[in-house]
Amino acid sequence: MTYKTRFAFLMNRARDIARHAHMSSALPPLFFFTDPKRTPHPEEIVAHLPEGAGIIYRHFGDRHAGAHARVLKTLSEDNGLKLLIGEDEALAEEIVADGVHLREQSLWRAADLRKAHPEWLLTAACHGCETLDASDIADLDGVFVSPIFPSASPSAQGVSPIGLKGIQRFCDLSPVPVLGLGGIGADNAESLMHSGLAGFGAIEAFHL
Numbered sequence: 001m002t003y004k005t006r007f008a009f010l011m012n013r014a015r016d017i018a019r020h021a022h023m024s025s026a027l028p029p030l031f032f033f034t035d036p037k038r039t040p041h042p043e044e045i046v047a048h049l050p051e052g053a054g055i056i057y058r059h060f061g062d063r064h065a066g067a068h069a070r071v072l073k074t075l076s077e078d079n080g081l082k083l084l085i086g087e088d089e090a091l092a093e094e095i096v097a098d099g100v101h102l103r104e105q106s107l108w109r110a111a112d113l114r115k116a117h118p119e120w121l122l123t124a125a126c127h128g129c130e131t132l133d134a135s136d137i138a139d140l141d142g143v144f145v146s147p148i149f150p151s152a153s154p155s156a157q158g159v160s161p162i163g164l165k166g167i168q169r170f171c172d173l174s175p176v177p178v179l180g181l182g183g184i185g186a187d188n189a190e191s192l193m194h195s196g197l198a199g200f201g202a203i204e205a206f207h208l
Contacts, residue, residue, distance in 0.1 A: 001186065003048065003206075003207070003208045004048060006186050006205070007049060007050055007206065008050055009186050009189075010030055010185075010186060010189060010202070010205060011029075011030050011052065013186075013189040013190055013192075013193075014029035014030035014189070014200060015029050015030075016193060017029065017189070017192050017195065017197055017198075017199060017200065018197075020193060020194050020196075021177060021196060021198040021199075022172070022174075022177070022178065022196035022197075022198070023176075023177050023198070024177070024198075025141065025142055025177035025179075025198035025199065026121065026141050027054065027082075027121060027123065027142045027177065027179065027198065027199065028052055028053050028054035028081075028199065029052075029198065029199030029200075030052075030053045030054065030199055030200065030201075031053065031054040031055065031056055031144075031179070031199070031200070031201035031202070032046065032049060032053065032054070032055050032056070032201070032202065032203075032206050033056045033058065033181065033201050033202065033203045034055065034056065034058055034059075034203075035058060035060075035203055036058075036059060036060055036062045038203055038204070039203065039206075042055075042057065042068065042072060043072060043075060044208060045207075045208060046072055046075045046076070046079075046081065047075055047079070048208070049079065049081055049206075051079060051080035051081070052080060052081075053082075054081065054082040054084065054098075054121075054201075055072060055076065055081055055082070055083045055084065056084045056085075056086055056101045056201065057069055057072055057083060057084070057085050057086060057097075058086035058087070058101070059086065059088065059091075060086075065088070065091060066091065066094070069083075069085065069091055069094075069095050070095055073095045073096070073097065076098070082098040082099070082121060083098050083099075084097060084098060084099040084100055084101045084123060085097045085099075085100055085101070086100075086101045086103075087100070087101070087103060087106060088100070089116075092120070093117075097120075098121050099120035099121030099122055099123070099141075100113060100117075100120060100122055100123075101122075101123045101124065101125075101144075102122070102123070102124040102125070103124070103125050104124060104131055106124070107124055107131070107134050107136045107137065108136055109136075110122055110136040110137070110139040110140055111135075111136050111139045113139070114139040121141050122139060122140045122141050123140060123141060123142050123143065123179075124137075124140055124143050124144070125144055125146065125181075126143040126144065126145045126146075126170070126178075127146065127159070129169060129170060129173055131143075132170070132173045132174050132175070137174070137175055137176055138176065140176050141176065141177070142176055142177040142178065142179055142198060143174060143176060143177075143178055143179070144179050144180070144181040144201055145162060145167065145170045145178055145180060145181065146162070146180070146181035146182035147159060147161050147162065147181070147182025147183055148161060148162050148163070148167065148180040148181065148182045148183060148184055148192075148200070149161050149163075149182060149183030149184060149188060150183050151182040151183040152183075152204065153182060153203070161182070162182075164191065164192075164195055167180065167192070167195045167196060167197060168195065168196055170196075172196075177198035178196065178197055178198060179197055179198055179199045179200055179201060180192060180195075180197050180199075180200040180201070181200065181201040181202070184200045184205060185202060185205035186205060
């Protein structure tokens, strides 16, 4: 399977999954999550993403973040993609991004971001059902629950995968759409059909 075929396959599966979601979502069904170490040149991948996909640009303090973000913004506009900036409201404002993605620990910022930017798409990471009780969850367009499957992500090390049964519990409890993240790729995306998810994100699945 070529990378173009794989990207198209992932988008088709994500759309199919979203059609059967626990609740409808304003978010793209498929997201590419960047990582400075694992995807040092995200623009090379973004240039080939299918129309309608989303990008969550996480720079983790990279000194070239502004330059990368501006290139990603241009590619997003040209290719019909949505660009969210991880944690960095100022950078999102500077490049006129489509929204912001928050860490689980930053959920408290959601209400203020929603008031300041009602037009933004807002998402956050979620690693436990207890997070869904936070009042600020209601200000989000969706949460990314992880890890769904075993993952090479540093944040997933030593963490038990949520699995299909766990996904359903998150979807039942969440007041906002739930998307999956962690270990999802072309080999297992179809198993998420009828899981309740509104889509999913990935990193390694988008290698060229």
